[in-house]
Amino acid sequence: MQDIETTHALQNLIRLQELQVRQSELRDRVEQTPKEIACLDEELAEKRNMVEKAEAAITHSSKERRLTESEVEDLGRKLSHYREQLMEVKTNTAYQAMLHEIKFVESQISEREDFILEQMLESDELDQKLAEAKSAFQEEENIALARKKELEALVVESDSGLQEVEKERARIQNEIPGEFLARYQRIAAVRDGIAVTKVVNHSCEACHVRLRPQLLAELRTNRQIILCENCNRILYYSDA
Numbered sequence: 001m002q003d004i005e006t007t008h009a010l011q012n013l014i015r016l017q018e019l020q021v022r023q024s025e026l027r028d029r030v031e032q033t034p035k036e037i038a039c040l041d042e043e044l045a046e047k048r049n050m051v052e053k054a055e056a057a058i059t060h061s062s063k064e065r066r067l068t069e070s071e072v073e074d075l076g077r078k079l080s081h082y083r084e085q086l087m088e089v090k091t092n093t094a095y096q097a098m099l100h101e102i103k104f105v106e107s108q109i110s111e112r113e114d115f116i117l118e119q120m121l122e123s124d125e126l127d128q129k130l131a132e133a134k135s136a137f138q139e140e141e142n143i144a145l146a147r148k149k150e151l152e153a154l155v156v157e158s159d160s161g162l163q164e165v166e167k168e169r170a171r172i173q174n175e176i177p178g179e180f181l182a183r184y185q186r187i188a189a190v191r192d193g194i195a196v197t198k199v200v201n202h203s204c205e206a207c208h209v210r211l212r213p214q215l216l217a218e219l220r221t222n223r224q225i226i227l228c229e230n231c232n233r234i235l236y237y238s239d240a
Contacts, residue, residue, distance in 0.1 A: 007223050009180045012172050014236055016184065017196035019169045024193060026158045026165065033151045033158075040144040047137040054130035061126055065119040072112045079105045180225065187233055196234045207231040 082102045089095045173181060187195035197206040199219055204211065209230040211219070219226055219237040226235050 005177070006225060009176055010222055010225060010234075010236060012176045013180060013184055013196050013234060016169065016172045016176065017194070019165050019172065020188070020193055023162065023165045023169065026162045029158045030155055030162070033155050037148055037151055040147055044137075044140055044144045047133070047140045050133040051130070051137050054126065054133045058123070058126045058130060061119055061123060065116055065123075068112050068116050068119070072109055072116070075105055075109045075112070079109065183225070184234065191231065191233055194233065196236065197228070199235055199237050204228040204231060204233065204235060206233050211235075 079102065082098060082105060086095065086098045086102065089098055176184070184195045191206070194206055197204060199205065199211065199216065202210055202216060207228060207230050209228065211228075215226065215229070215235075216237075218224065219235055222236055227233065228235050
């Protein structure tokens with residue numbers, strides 16, 4: 001009768017350990033989900049920033065070009081005025097001075113027209129960068145939104161799973177004799193929550209220490225509570 005009780009208690013301890021591991025996995029998932037969402041938002045913000053930078057570059061370039069075009073118009077009016085004055089000068093000295101001013105203004109106009117041409121050529125490159133940035137952002141946004149939906153659904157599923165696991169744990173604990181449950185809880189408290197572990201390849205799965213043949217023979221019956229001689233966890237043998 002005692003062997004049957006011990007066997008039943010061991011089975012419940014094994015199930016309790018499985019539930020505790022499952023509970024930890026679900027809690028980790030719930031805790032990690034907000035962090036993953038934050039990472040998605042951060043990556044999306046980087047792509048959005050690239051779009052904003054590309055747009056800002058185009059705005060700056062357009063502003064610079066309009067300003068330069070305005071300067072060219074002002075210089076053009078100045079040049080026309082100088083040419084009109086050139087026809088009215090009386091001395092050779094004044095004539096040469098006016099020619100010098102005209103050449104200087106013409107050189108300024110030429111420099112600004114070259115700059116405008118460069119800006120026009122650069123505009124195509126900036127438009128291409130903006131298109132690429134927008135495309136990358138759109139792709140990232142679609143991925144992020146889809147992943148967020150998955151994560152939100154996963155949290156709901158995990159919360160539901162946690163509730164079921166906690167109910168099952170409470171039920172199992174009520175079926176375990178106090179002495180066995182107390183031993184389980186003491187071991188779990190000092191072994192990172194793992195108090196029960198199976199035998200794999202003649203070794204404790206938790207600490208990997210090889211077990212003595214006599215201990216293995218006793219474990220095969222699963223009729224008594226046997227502790228690993230190295231880590232003191234409760235051992236059980238599974239044919240599977």
